[in-house]
Amino acid sequence: MTEKLYDVDSTLQEFDCKVVGLYRVDDTTLGVETDRTAFFPEGGGQTSDRGAFFVDAVTPAIHVENVQIDTEHLLHFVENSEENVKSLKIGTLLHGKIDWKKRFSDMQQHSGEHILSGIVHRLYGFNNVGFHLSAQEVTVDFDGELTENDICKVESLVNETIWQNLEIHAWYPSETDLLAITYRSKKEIDGPLRLVEIPSVDICACCAPHVRRTGEIGLLRVVQAERHRGGTRLWILCGARAMEDAAAKLKENHKVGVLLSAKQTETFAAVQRLKEKNAALSFALVGTQRELLALRAKTVTPQTALVEQIDADGTLLRDYADLLADKADAFAAVFSAGDDMKFVIISKHGFALAPVAETLRSTFGAKCGGRGGVLQGALCGAFDAVRATLETIAKQGGRAQ
Template structure:
């Protein structure tokens, strides 16, 4: 820990005074170094702080060649005394998230023996573990993490001497040299870490896992802590209230109400599709046939029903070629053409060219999509398929 790293001496400092010791032109602005700073530089998966030096916006903070560099759009003269103001809400979100991640990762390590091999904090916390975790495992760890939060256990930061460190069982992603900073989160975790943390687990407030998926032989999780977790749960509650109102069902019964609605929709869709098929079959019975060609139009007809109705049409002795088109939601037309006498594979290319179509098939059957209007489709079908 360097003497100019106020963020380590007191992670709760929101405003401070410092002196500019260097200001260097950089790619997108200026890099400003102070004699002391409460701005945390990006590191250990935690984003760098933002805020202000006097009225100059600090867009990020990074550690460059062991110096804490404040990235700014404007320059500040060397020797200037500046008043620093950290974006505290953002910093405290990061402190809640980082300590929450330690709590969760420590529990996973104790329960399953897996290591945290990847960590990133942004809109969500993303953590990779080098072993498989099921949703049941994740829910168990999540509950234990929140129970530790409710117990309001202390978060202690220490710099053990070599002897103490050699006897300490702690987590670390890599081999470390020199003075090692150890963060102890209650009884759940002991880990080498360079980030900023809350003083007790109770300040994390709430911990919620969002997703769990397989990743490179292990598990990738996304999660939220603190105010972001609260905002997420509140959003879900508001959404649940709206859905409850729309379904006229208690929130506790939303899942069963949606399942019932899905079953009713499936049944209704089946009845509708049967009606569409029956209506098209009726058209098959009443359609005009010109020179062995029958042309039919429907709407919302499935590919299977197009094929079924085409086969039924070809059972009529006078029908040698059948073209059925179904209007889709985007105003295009799905088509299926079957013939007992025409080389449809070749003719299909001609039809697609004339009707902005896509598709293909065999000499006996072609299918695809036309983008022209019905009147033009009829005209082109007659010209091409009569020939």
Template structure:
């Protein structure tokens, strides 16, 4: 296929040849289609306009658009800013992959660009900090990024990081050269100087199927947006803790340890309160308690029928005089959801007064 995406104009006249709807989506076939297709080489596709219809997704043979468009001649426009941002992500991927190989002899086995993050799969573990550090040095060095096209027979002359047999079969190979740092075959968009990337950040990593390490990264404006979002969370959290961002971690640690201590105290007090309630409880009593207290009371007292109301719509119930099947069928018959290990049950209901009435008539039968 002729690579018109890299040399072609950003605005061009197109003929809309076919217009159709499919599963509630609108598609057009245009000629020429100079929009870069989604998924090609793991990259995001172009966006822009065909006439006044927004481009939502691009294939070689069709384009999804946001509104009806008639057949005829229109002006098509590529969203150049998006292309630039895609180029930043893509070139950053080359640099990260090359850095991983240089530092840890790790091979890149997968790459996928999403609308928010780009992922790269490495064939083994890597030290992410070192990779990011070297990659940002390469970005700051503002190396020249060149594109070269070579024939399959010439390819061997170049020490390419990776070239697929499929690409060799397809004909001439497009090589992306980043200063003296990296040479790699690729069919996507790239910046012309590494400085245009701005910076790269790895935001997440995890082990994935096959023993690979997957990283999620952002570069260019995405890296700035990522920093801004994190900064805002930090600012809001600092405000909540009335601390500067530098003191925030210590403040959170302190609060968590205080909370832990308090929880121990609450548990102890709940046990004592439960002992008291369990001792006082009489048949058919209805008591409002906290969930933790309820769990202690039901362990201590199981010889009389009672209800512990935990929330407006739920209660723990002791029914020692009934067989479990009878209790379950009574609850089901009244529309109460729940169950339990007799004699202790837990039920949810929409109206407590109805539940109370049903419980009293059920437990007083015997």
């Protein structure tokens, strides 16, 4: 099995090695096995390292996009190209270089997660039952419910631990030593067990590389929390990711502050005032619309069916239909604007609305219901076509066509 250099030195960015196995994974991928590697393969919830192998100064770099491990092999996945097949032979000496920016960020997130999980376990007894670390997000699942206050408290303690700059120690204990150690573990592990210890905070079984001291994590922020399978899922960010996220949100808050002429610490109050003002204006607008519709209703000439579309919603549809229905022998129908229309149909002179509902359902896929001379619902269609259908029904005394 390949010697895992990352196990011993998590800061190793470059290394020399020799090709000891070559495997055709599929048409596009070649698996390269080396005698030693600093590339961390996917495992423990963490995606693999990526980077490149170099044969010599003139041969183009061989990009490593993925690294996978099973019980027998640790394979670096590279492109199954003509050049790579030509360059890579059993015994070829390679210089490996890992993408350090990704690796360091991964270690920051992972070490941060260990501190978080250790503290949650100590304070609340909840276990980490799921961890996922990718370029898009970092999630940690606990088998118990954490309140907003719990999360604030944990976040604060995690950062205090980070700033204590404690040394992080990873080792393979002997089976005898292991009996005397209490540690967290998500599952039974085959083969030798590796422990990662953050003194007085956490000891956890883990195969991944970690930062050397907690101070390198910089900062941990819990950016989202949700109930998940009877427990809690937390989204966390550490180090540069935490800073970038905070910077993006600060920028957004700054833009809101500029729009509302509010200090950055007072944007919530400013938005709240704006919402209250908006609600008052909407209320006044509905009042004005109601008055205008009442005036409009007075100008309408009585007909068998009155079918109109208005730029309003909610109770205004019903109020206006009610006014028009006085002037319609069959019924008045009022639709909201657009093709996705809400509607209210009112009959005040005994015209049955059940056949109207049936026609609207079968012709336009309407979802509607009602009783006592009122039918309301929604449908999607062209208003002119709907109006023509309704006028035909009214003229034919309740039968379409």
